[in-house]
Amino acid sequence: MNIHQKSSVLLCVALLQACASMPGAGPTAQSLAQTQAPSAPMQTAGFIVAPISPQVIEAVSGRATQSLHGHFGATPAPQVFAVGIGDSLAVTLWEAGSGGLFASGTPETGSGANSVTFPVQEVDHDGAISVPYAGRVVVAGQTLAEIERRIVASLAGKAIDPQVIVTVTDNSSNFVTVSGTGVGGARIALSRGGDRLLDVIAAAGGAGEELHEVTVTLTRQGRIMSVPMDSVVRIPRENITVTRGDTISLTRTPRTFTALGATGQNALIPFDTLRLTLEKAVAKAGGLAQTRADPSGVFILRQEPAAIATVLDPAFVAAAGQSTVNVVYSADLRDPNSLFLARQFEILPDDILYVAGASANEFERFLRLVQLPFVTARVTTAGL
Numbered sequence: 001m002n003i004h005q006k007s008s009v010l011l012c013v014a015l016l017q018a019c020a021s022m023p024g025a026g027p028t029a030q031s032l033a034q035t036q037a038p039s040a041p042m043q044t045a046g047f048i049v050a051p052i053s054p055q056v057i058e059a060v061s062g063r064a065t066q067s068l069h070g071h072f073g074a075t076p077a078p079q080v081f082a083v084g085i086g087d088s089l090a091v092t093l094w095e096a097g098s099g100g101l102f103a104s105g106t107p108e109t110g111s112g113a114n115s116v117t118f119p120v121q122e123v124d125h126d127g128a129i130s131v132p133y134a135g136r137v138v139v140a141g142q143t144l145a146e147i148e149r150r151i152v153a154s155l156a157g158k159a160i161d162p163q164v165i166v167t168v169t170d171n172s173s174n175f176v177t178v179s180g181t182g183v184g185g186a187r188i189a190l191s192r193g194g195d196r197l198l199d200v201i202a203a204a205g206g207a208g209e210e211l212h213e214v215t216v217t218l219t220r221q222g223r224i225m226s227v228p229m230d231s232v233v234r235i236p237r238e239n240i241t242v243t244r245g246d247t248i249s250l251t252r253t254p255r256t257f258t259a260l261g262a263t264g265q266n267a268l269i270p271f272d273t274l275r276l277t278l279e280k281a282v283a284k285a286g287g288l289a290q291t292r293a294d295p296s297g298v299f300i301l302r303q304e305p306a307a308i309a310t311v312l313d314p315a316f317v318a319a320a321g322q323s324t325v326n327v328v329y330s331a332d333l334r335d336p337n338s339l340f341l342a343r344q345f346e347i348l349p350d351d352i353l354y355v356a357g358a359s360a361n362e363f364e365r366f367l368r369l370v371q372l373p374f375v376t377a378r379v380t381t382a383g384l
Contacts, residue, residue, distance in 0.1 A: 047301075047328050048313050052330065052338065052342070056345075057341065059312060060304075068197070068216075068218055068232070069237045072218070072223070081168075083123060083139045084123065084140055084172075085173055086172035087122070087123050088123075088172070089147075089166055090167045090169050091117070091131060092115065092116070092164070092166075093116050094163040095159050095162055096114070097161075100114060101155070101160070114160075123140055126138075131154065133159070134154035134155050144166050151164045175187045175189050176200050176244070178248045178250070180250035181208060183204040190244065194241050195242055196239045196242065197216070197218070197238075198233070199242075201248065207229050211233060212271055213252050214229035214251070215228060215250070215251050218246060218247070220243065220245070234274070256268050257349065257352070257353055259353045260352060261293075261355040261356060262294065263286055263288065263355050264287050265285055271349070272284075276347045277343050277347060278345040278353075282355075285353055285355075292357050294357060294358040298355050298356075299329065299354045300354075301327075302326075302348065302350075303326060304325055304327045305324060306318035331345075
């Protein structure tokens with residue numbers, strides 16, 4: 001070997017050693033696999049690596065999700081309508097014979113000489129209305145049938161076999177409040193047959209077109225639960241029956257994931273769809289960079305509940321008080337099976353999609369840094 005050949009060999013060795021210390025765009029597939037945190041009872045840092053498989057997809061699909069049905073219980077039967085303070089009532093009374101207490105037809109004569117309809121009254125703060133010769137009759141919290149019986153009992157011995165019909169002319173107490181995105185704020189009166197969540201949202205103006213960006217928050221008697229609007233639309237049991245006094249808030253909460261590494265773009269990327277899988281996430285990130293990406297090193301970084309981490313790695317033991325664990329899901333997209341699994345693995349908001357760079361590109365990056373043409377270097381090394 002002459003001196004020029006020796007010099008070339010030494011130069012190549014130096015260059016390859018320098019590549020090891022070159023700054024890269026992120027960790028390689030090998031480094032992610034090798035730095036997995038040990039499973040120890042007191043381990044709180046690090047992460048678990050879980051290759052995506054049918055078992056992993058089943059485990060993450062079984063995660064506990066926020067649910068209106070689960071939080072507030074089964075959908076109740078339609079409520080029995082009860083009058084409340086602020087409601088307006090009309091009272092019509094009939095007597096069985098002429099010459100009775102209301103035979104004159106005053107204050108307003110009805111369809112017969114022995115009937116009378118009293119002026120509409122609003123239920124006062126004491127929960128009562130006034131009925132001539134019956135006095136103050138408490139009606140708040142009572143059904144219409146119960147109010148009718150109370151009035152009849154109050155007129156016993158005064159009117160001739162009285163019969164009463166009570167109607168609600170303004171239902172001001174039996175309502176829910178809807179506010180937020182697209183609705184501007186509205187009080188929606190509830191029907192006696194019962195109204196579901198989507199019914200009152202529609203009556204208030206609807207949630208707009210971007211359902212995947214809308215979060216529904218229901219407040220009931222001090223209890224609060226928020227769920228994505230699309231889950232209310234897609235899952236029938238989430239469309240629960242609302243009750244008097246419920247407050248419904250619609251807020252726009254864009255769902256995004258972060259794309260890093262050897263992807264077509266490194267950016268915060270919106271979902272723009274109701275359900276986003278790994279396959280679609282890679283496509284939305286611009287795909288794998290053809291000359292830079294390592295198809296065997298596609299990763300999803302996520303914080304998972306400790307219960308899921310234990311399913312993924314039975315040897316893992318969460319530390320006391322540790323509720324979440326850093327988990328790295330890996331996929332080798334060179335394997336056709338992984339491509340099919342990528343269509344089933346669901347991306348969650350705030351996930352990080354990371355594609356590792358190909359190790360062969362580390363040398364090329366170094367040559368570019370020192371302004372040596374890569375093609376020339378390839379010929380030189382090939383001739384050694």
